[in-house]
Amino acid sequence: GENVEQHPSTLSVQEGDSAVIKCTYSDSASNYFPWYKQELGKRPQLIIDIRSNVGEKKDQRIAVTLNKTAKHFSLHITETQPEDSAVYFCAAHNFNKFYFGSGTKLNVKP
Amino acid sequence: DTAVSQTPKYLVTQMGNDKSIKCEQNLGHDTMYWYKQDSKKFLKIMFSYNNKELIINETVPNRFSPKSPDKAHLNLHINSLELGDSAVYFCASSRQGNTEAFFGQGTRLTVV
Numbered sequence: 186g187e188n189v190e191q192h193p194s195t196l197s198v199q200e201g202d203s204a205v206i207k208c209t210y211s212d213s214a215s216n217y218f219p220w221y222k223q224e225l226g227k228r229p230q231l232i233i234d235i236r237s238n239v240g241e242k243k244d245q246r247i248a249v250t251l252n253k254t255a256k257h258f259s260l261h262i263t264e265t266q267p268e269d270s271a272v273y274f275c276a277a278h279n280f281n282k283f284y285f286g287s288g289t290k291l292n293v294k295p
Numbered sequence: 296d297t298a299v300s301q302t303p304k305y306l307v308t309q310m311g312n313d314k315s316i317k318c319e320q321n322l323g324h325d326t327m328y329w330y331k332q333d334s335k336k337f338l339k340i341m342f343s344y345n346n347k348e349l350i351i352n353e354t355v356p357n358r359f360s361p362k363s364p365d366k367a368h369l370n371l372h373i374n375s376l377e378l379g380d381s382a383v384y385f386c387a388s389s390r391q392g393n394t395e396a397f398f399g400q401g402t403r404l405t406v407v
Binding site: 219285290 | 326328330335336337338339340343345350351353385387393394396398400401
């Protein structure tokens with residue numbers, strides 16, 4: 186089955202700095218890669234996603250890159266704000282399943 | 296409008312009891328899931344259903360039995376609850392194919 190690894194497990198940045206979270210996956214059949222943000226006590230919610238036929242996607246301060254050959258994808262958040270503080274999950278989708286990374290707790294210090 | 300709703304939100308019960316968690320989605324999605332999130336926040340797939348049919352059962356003890364009466368509902372029944380079952384359980388749904396999964400608000404199960 187698929188194995189998704191995510192790093193780092195915790196990330197602390199100063200407000201205004203950039204944050205980068207990296208994930209790798211093992212199954213080349215995975216072809217959809219969403220990123221979820223989970224605030225404390227809340228449900229995970231999609232913030233951005235990328236499909237395997239695309240190398241990069243950007244939405245305002247958030248961008249995701251995908252390297253299919255190396256089987257890794259990354260989340261980039263620029264100009265971080267305190268409200269970006271949350272746990273972020275990467276995921277890989279194949280065969281009716283989403284496999285999640287272990288999560289990154291992002292702390293943005295004001 | 297609640298897209299994916301779970302009940303109850305909190306569930307405290309004693310070891311050995313049997314309990315159910317209900318999930319409903321009004322998005323017209325074909326695929327529904329149950330995930331378990333432990334204290335370390337890891338989201339682990341338990342079951343995946345497509346059009347009421349079980350697709351995936353990920354090495355979950357058979358004390359856990361999902362039931363899908365129709366494609367808008369996926370309920371989870373747990374027999375003989377154990378301390379290690381304490382976690383937050385999330386229901387989710389998605390359209391078939393590579394599309395976003397929408398999560399319910401979660402059910403925090405505490406077994407004492």
